[in-house]
Amino acid sequence: MNIKLTDIIRRPLITEKTSILREDGRTVVFEVARDANKIQIRTAIEKLLGAKVADIRTSIVHGKIKRQGRYSGRRPDWKKAYVTLREGQKMPEFLEGA
Secondary structure (H helix, E strand, O other): OOOHHHHHHEOOOHHHHHHHHHHOOEEEEEEOOOOOHHHHHHHHHHHHHHHOOEEEEEEEOOEEEEEEEEEEEEEEEEEEEEEEEOOOOOOOOHOOOO
């Protein structure tokens, strides 16, 4: 299974909750590929961002059921990863202001 690093890390999540977590300067939250494991996420973060990772917590977010009139559909499930950087590592510049 050969996945590109940019396919594993989809995008950083910028929400009110993740902004509070980022205030300590060490925790960053990303949307990641659903089939990626913690080892793949760790290597992708370390190679793409150049920061050492201390800990990773992942969770599956279940898709909501949405209705359009009498028709209902379901949004897909997705995975997010809470990445804690090592002590002394700083967050990449492009994530600082977001």
